[in-house]
Amino acid sequence: MPLSLQLALAACGVSLLAACSPLILRGHTMQRIALSLLLAMAGLLAMSAGFSGLISGGGSITLPFGLPWLPLHAELDALGAFFMLVIGSLLFPVAVYSHGYFRNEQRITPLLVFMPLFALGMMGVVLAGDALAFMLFWELMSVSSYFLVTHEHQHLENRKAGFIYLLMAHMAGLLILGSFATLYAAAGSFEFAVMREASIEPFWASAAFLLAAFGFGTKAGVIPLHGWLPDAHPVAPSNVSALMSGIMLKVAVFGFIRVVWDLMGPGDFQWWWCALILAAGSSSAVGGVLLALQQHDLKRLLAYHSVENIGIILIGIGLAMLLAHFGHPMLAALGLIAGLYHTINHAIFKGLLFMGAGAVLHSTGTRDMESMGGLIHRMPVTAVFFLVAAISISALPPFNGFVSEWLTFQTALMAPQMGGALLMAIVPFSAAMLALAGALAAACFVKVFGVVFLGHARSKMAAQAQEVDGWMQAGMAIPAIFCLLLGVLPVLFIPLIDAVPQMLLHVSLADSVHAHGWLWLTPVSASQASYSSPLALTGMIIIGGLVFWWLHPKGRVIRRSRMWSCGNPHVNARMQYNATGFSQPLRRIFWGVLQPDEHVHVERRFHKLLTTKVRYTVHVGDLAVKHLYQPIGRLTLSIARWLNTQHQYGIHTNLTWTFVTVILLLALFA
Amino acid sequence: MIISFAQQLIDGLAALMLLVSFALLAQHRMLSVLHWFAAQGVLLSITAAVVAYSSGHDELYASAAMAFLLKGMLLPWLLWRVIRQLHVHREVEPLMNNAVTMMLALAITLFAFHVIHPIENISELMTRNTMSIATACVLLAMLMMMTRKKAITQVVGFLAVENSLFFAAIGATNGMPLIVEIGIAFDVLIAALIFGVFFFEIRNTFDSLEVDAMQASLVDKDDES
CATH class of the missing domain: 1.20.5 (Single alpha-helices involved in coiled-coils or other helix-helix interfaces)
Incomplete structure (x- = not known):
C-alpha cells in the first residue's frame, strides 16, 4: 500500500477516533482539547496524504469491512489526492481555531461527535473506490452536518434551516444514487475501476450526467438549487460554516468531476452538457454575488458568496468540458486547472472569511452588520486577516483569488471557435459574467469591510468588542498565509495540480508553465499572456511604501480626528454609510433581477410640510x-x-x- | 367425448356463475342477496365436483363438500342471523343508481374478457375458459363492495370475492392444494364470525351499521379532541 493511501486512511482513522473519544473523555476542557488536537492531526495527515498522492501517485485497496458479497474499496488517485489536500488545508486551521471558539460553548459533546464524523464523511467520499462506499460516506457527511447545522436547536430558525438542509441533501443523495445506478447498469459493477472501463450509450450517459449534475449541483449550491445554503450556513457554528462552505461544497464539485470526468470521461461529453454547466456556472456566479450584495447578515452574505464562487469553479470546469469535447486537450487542461485552483483557493479564503465572521460574532454577539462598525480598532488582528480574505475573494493581486480567476479568463479568451453560433456566444458570455461577478464581489467586500471594520460602532456590543484569543488568531493566520503563498507562488503549485489533468486528459501543462522559471506564470505561451505574482507583490510594496513615506514624513505631527467627518465634529454613528445604503445603487441597477420589496414611511406632524421622520425599509427575497x-x-x-x-x-x-x-x-x- | 361433455358442463356452470354475480349486484332486498350468495356457493361446489370427476383429482371432492357446507349453507345462515338479530333495515342501499352500476358491471366484464383472453390461449386445461369469467366475478364483487352502503353488503361482497378466487383457482390449476383450501375455508369462516361480532359492537357504538354513520361520528370525535 503506497504511503499516500496509508496517510489518508490514517486521517480517517484519527477522525473516527475523535468521534469515539467522548465515550472515555469527560469534562469540557478535555473534550475541547481532544476535538482540536485530533482534528488538527487528521487535517495534517490529510494534507500530507494529498501532497504525497499528487507527487508520487496513489493506489487502491479492498477494505476489510463492508458487506460479505460487496466489499468496500478505497482508492487514492490524483483527483482524490488533490481534494484530500483541499480538505486537510482547511481542516487543520479550523481545528486550531475551534480550540478558542468553543471555549464558552456549553454543549461540546455533540460537536465532538459530529465534527470528526463530518470530516470523516468528506474524506471517505474522496477516498471511495466504489459507488457503495461513496454513497455511504456521502450520507454520513450529509447527516452529520445536519446535526451540526441544528446544533443550537433551541431556535426555531435553526430547526427550519436544518429541515430544509436535510430535505435537499436527501434529494441530492437520491439523484446521485440514480446516477450511480445508471452507471452500474452499464458496467455491471459498483467498482469505479470497472465503471471507468465500461462504455455507456449516449442516451444513458446523458441520463447519468443530468442526475449527477442536479444531485451534486444541489449539494454544491448552484442556482437555482441553492435554497438550503443561505439558511443553513448562518445558523451553524462559525467553524462548522467554514468547513461546510469551504470543503463540503468542494466535495460536491469533486463528486461531479469524479462521475462526469473520471467515470464517464471526455469521450462521452455532449456539447449541451458543457453549455448547461457553463450556464449554471454563469448564473450562479452573478446571481450569488447580486444576492450577497443585498444581505446585511454577515454569514448569510458569505453563504451567497459561496454560491458565486461555486459558479466560478463551474465556469472553469464547464470551459474545460467544452474544450475537451471539441478536441483541445491542452486548453481543457488549463480550464480544469483553473477550476481546481479556484476550488482550493475558495476553500481557504472562504474558510478564513467564515472564521473571521465567527470571531466578530464571538466578540459582538450579533451577525447583523447594521449593528457593527469600527471593529478595526478593537480587533486589529482579525481585521487584517479578514482583509486578506476579502482581497482574495475579490480576485485582486497579490492573493490567490486573482490567480485562479485570471486562469479562468485565460481559458475563455484562448478558446478557439467551436461548434455553432450558440456555443460561440456562450464562451464570451460566461467570461463576461465572470468579470461582472468579480467586480460585484469586490464592491460587496468593500461594503463588508467598510461597514463591519471601519467607521464608528453602531451598537454598544460593537463598541465593547474584544480581540479574540490566540488560538482563534492562529487559526485565521494559517489560511491567510496560504492565501498569500498560493497567490505569490502559483508556478510552484500548478505542477502539483497538473497530476489531475494528466489523469483525466492525459496531457500535461507543467512544461509550458515552467517554461519561464518560477517567476512568471505562462499558461500556454509567453506571447499570449503571463503574470508574475512576486513581481506584482514587490511593485505593490514599493509603491505602498513610497505613498506611506510621502504621507507620513518624519517629524510631522499627525492629528487624528473622527473618520469621514469631513471636518465636522458633530457626526454620529447613524450618519455613516450602512449596509443597506451602500448597496442601494446596485439595487437600483439590478432592480429587475432582485425585485426588492421597498417601503418608505414618512411621518409628518402638525403640518404636511413638517416631516419629522423618514423610515426606509427594504427586503430582498430570493x-x-x-x-x-x-x-x-x-x-x-x-x-x-x-x-x-x-x-x-x-x-x-x-x-x-x-x-x-x-x-x-x-x-x-x- | 366425456371430456368435451364435462367441458361444456363447466362452461355452462361458469356462465351461471357470472349470472349469479350480476344477480348479486342487481338485488334490492337483503334476503335475496343472501339467497344468491348461497346459490353462488352451491354453484362453486358443483363446479368443483365436476372438475374432480372429469380430471380425476380426488381431493377436489373434499373441496366441493366444504364449499357446499360452508359457502352454500353456513355463511349465508350466519349472515341472515346477524340481520335478524340486529334488525337491520332489510333493503340494500346502493350508493349509485342501479342502472349505472349494471352498465359499469357490463364494461368490467368486457374488460376482464379482453384482458384474460391472451392468457387462456396458453393454458392446456379444459377449464381454461373459466379464467376470464372468474376474473370478471372478482371485479364484480369488488364493485359490489364499492357501491353499497351497508356494512353487511360489503361483507357479502368480500365473501363473493373469495368465492370467485376459489372459482379461479379451480379453473386455472384444478384447485389449490387441499391443505391450503382448508386453511382458506377456515379463514373465511373465522372472518365471517369476527364480522358478526363486529357488527354487534359497531351497532352498540354507533347505533347504525351504515359506513357513513361510522365516519361521521369518527370525524366528530376528531373535531372534539
Whole structure:
C-alpha cells in the first residue's frame, strides 16, 4: 500500500477516533482539547496524504469491512489526492481555531461527535473506490452536518434551516444514487475501476450526467438549487460554516468531476452538457454575488458568496468540458486547472472569511452588520486577516483569488471557435459574467469591510468588542498565509495540480508553465499572456511604501480626528454609510433581477410640510425561493392534504382506489 | 367425448356463475342477496365436483363438500342471523343508481374478457375458459363492495370475492392444494364470525351499521379532541 493511501486512511482513522473519544473523555476542557488536537492531526495527515498522492501517485485497496458479497474499496488517485489536500488545508486551521471558539460553548459533546464524523464523511467520499462506499460516506457527511447545522436547536430558525438542509441533501443523495445506478447498469459493477472501463450509450450517459449534475449541483449550491445554503450556513457554528462552505461544497464539485470526468470521461461529453454547466456556472456566479450584495447578515452574505464562487469553479470546469469535447486537450487542461485552483483557493479564503465572521460574532454577539462598525480598532488582528480574505475573494493581486480567476479568463479568451453560433456566444458570455461577478464581489467586500471594520460602532456590543484569543488568531493566520503563498507562488503549485489533468486528459501543462522559471506564470505561451505574482507583490510594496513615506514624513505631527467627518465634529454613528445604503445603487441597477420589496414611511406632524421622520425599509427575497421552492412546497402540501382527506373519508373511496389500481395494473401488464 | 361433455358442463356452470354475480349486484332486498350468495356457493361446489370427476383429482371432492357446507349453507345462515338479530333495515342501499352500476358491471366484464383472453390461449386445461369469467366475478364483487352502503353488503361482497378466487383457482390449476383450501375455508369462516361480532359492537357504538354513520361520528370525535 503506497504511503499516500496509508496517510489518508490514517486521517480517517484519527477522525473516527475523535468521534469515539467522548465515550472515555469527560469534562469540557478535555473534550475541547481532544476535538482540536485530533482534528488538527487528521487535517495534517490529510494534507500530507494529498501532497504525497499528487507527487508520487496513489493506489487502491479492498477494505476489510463492508458487506460479505460487496466489499468496500478505497482508492487514492490524483483527483482524490488533490481534494484530500483541499480538505486537510482547511481542516487543520479550523481545528486550531475551534480550540478558542468553543471555549464558552456549553454543549461540546455533540460537536465532538459530529465534527470528526463530518470530516470523516468528506474524506471517505474522496477516498471511495466504489459507488457503495461513496454513497455511504456521502450520507454520513450529509447527516452529520445536519446535526451540526441544528446544533443550537433551541431556535426555531435553526430547526427550519436544518429541515430544509436535510430535505435537499436527501434529494441530492437520491439523484446521485440514480446516477450511480445508471452507471452500474452499464458496467455491471459498483467498482469505479470497472465503471471507468465500461462504455455507456449516449442516451444513458446523458441520463447519468443530468442526475449527477442536479444531485451534486444541489449539494454544491448552484442556482437555482441553492435554497438550503443561505439558511443553513448562518445558523451553524462559525467553524462548522467554514468547513461546510469551504470543503463540503468542494466535495460536491469533486463528486461531479469524479462521475462526469473520471467515470464517464471526455469521450462521452455532449456539447449541451458543457453549455448547461457553463450556464449554471454563469448564473450562479452573478446571481450569488447580486444576492450577497443585498444581505446585511454577515454569514448569510458569505453563504451567497459561496454560491458565486461555486459558479466560478463551474465556469472553469464547464470551459474545460467544452474544450475537451471539441478536441483541445491542452486548453481543457488549463480550464480544469483553473477550476481546481479556484476550488482550493475558495476553500481557504472562504474558510478564513467564515472564521473571521465567527470571531466578530464571538466578540459582538450579533451577525447583523447594521449593528457593527469600527471593529478595526478593537480587533486589529482579525481585521487584517479578514482583509486578506476579502482581497482574495475579490480576485485582486497579490492573493490567490486573482490567480485562479485570471486562469479562468485565460481559458475563455484562448478558446478557439467551436461548434455553432450558440456555443460561440456562450464562451464570451460566461467570461463576461465572470468579470461582472468579480467586480460585484469586490464592491460587496468593500461594503463588508467598510461597514463591519471601519467607521464608528453602531451598537454598544460593537463598541465593547474584544480581540479574540490566540488560538482563534492562529487559526485565521494559517489560511491567510496560504492565501498569500498560493497567490505569490502559483508556478510552484500548478505542477502539483497538473497530476489531475494528466489523469483525466492525459496531457500535461507543467512544461509550458515552467517554461519561464518560477517567476512568471505562462499558461500556454509567453506571447499570449503571463503574470508574475512576486513581481506584482514587490511593485505593490514599493509603491505602498513610497505613498506611506510621502504621507507620513518624519517629524510631522499627525492629528487624528473622527473618520469621514469631513471636518465636522458633530457626526454620529447613524450618519455613516450602512449596509443597506451602500448597496442601494446596485439595487437600483439590478432592480429587475432582485425585485426588492421597498417601503418608505414618512411621518409628518402638525403640518404636511413638517416631516419629522423618514423610515426606509427594504427586503430582498430570493427569487428562486419565491418562484420555485414555495410553489413546489405548496403543491406538495396540497397533494398531501388531499391524500389525507382521501385517507380519512370513506371505506368506499379506499375500495374504489383499490379497484382502480387493480384495473389499471391489469390493463398495463396483461 | 366425456371430456368435451364435462367441458361444456363447466362452461355452462361458469356462465351461471357470472349470472349469479350480476344477480348479486342487481338485488334490492337483503334476503335475496343472501339467497344468491348461497346459490353462488352451491354453484362453486358443483363446479368443483365436476372438475374432480372429469380430471380425476380426488381431493377436489373434499373441496366441493366444504364449499357446499360452508359457502352454500353456513355463511349465508350466519349472515341472515346477524340481520335478524340486529334488525337491520332489510333493503340494500346502493350508493349509485342501479342502472349505472349494471352498465359499469357490463364494461368490467368486457374488460376482464379482453384482458384474460391472451392468457387462456396458453393454458392446456379444459377449464381454461373459466379464467376470464372468474376474473370478471372478482371485479364484480369488488364493485359490489364499492357501491353499497351497508356494512353487511360489503361483507357479502368480500365473501363473493373469495368465492370467485376459489372459482379461479379451480379453473386455472384444478384447485389449490387441499391443505391450503382448508386453511382458506377456515379463514373465511373465522372472518365471517369476527364480522358478526363486529357488527354487534359497531351497532352498540354507533347505533347504525351504515359506513357513513361510522365516519361521521369518527370525524366528530376528531373535531372534539
